[in-house]
Amino acid sequence: MTRGGSVYILTNKNHTVLYIGVTSNLFNRISEHRSGVYNTSFTKRYNLELLIYFENFSSIEEAINREKEIKKWSRKKKEKLINRKNPLWNDLSCDISEY
Numbered sequence: 001m002t003r004g005g006s007v008y009i010l011t012n013k014n015h016t017v018l019y020i021g022v023t024s025n026l027f028n029r030i031s032e033h034r035s036g037v038y039n040t041s042f043t044k045r046y047n048l049e050l051l052i053y054f055e056n057f058s059s060i061e062e063a064i065n066r067e068k069e070i071k072k073w074s075r076k077k078k079e080k081l082i083n084r085k086n087p088l089w090n091d092l093s094c095d096i097s098e099y
Contacts, residue, residue, distance in 0.1 A: 005063030007070065009053040009082060010043060015089055017046045018078055022067040024060050026096050050091045053082045 006026040010019045010033060019042060023029035030051055033043045042048070057063040070078065086092060 003060050004056060004058050005060035006054050006056050007063050007067045008051060008055075009070075009078070010048040011050050011052050011089065012047045013050065017048060018075070019043050019046075019048045020067055020070050020078075022060075022063045024063075026054060026056075030093060030096065050089070051093045051096070052086055052089045052091070054092065054096070 003024050005022060005024050007020065007022050008026060008030070010021070010030075011017060021029065032038070033041075034049050036044050038044060055063075055066060057066065070081070073081075082089065
């Protein structure tokens with residue numbers, strides 16, 4: 001059985017920090033980031049709660065490969081990726097569902 005995955009980008013309210021992550025359940029993972037489940041995490045330390053970009057994949061392996069690719073990019077290239085889908089950098093949390 002193949003399990004899908006998502007790669008996502010979070011930022012803070014001032015858009016000064018970007019975090020790229022990968023997960024098999026985007027809804028739950030964003031909920032974990034926002035509730036601060038992991039007190040010492042990078043996202044908690046920098047108040048990264050705005051979901052500004054995500055891509056879904058049919059397998060977790062594809063999502064992991066994409067995450068590795070994006071993490072190597074410059075900040076400018078990451079911003080271009082975000083701007084193509086979300087030019088106002090709005091929170092896209094409402095675009096994901098629990099299932």
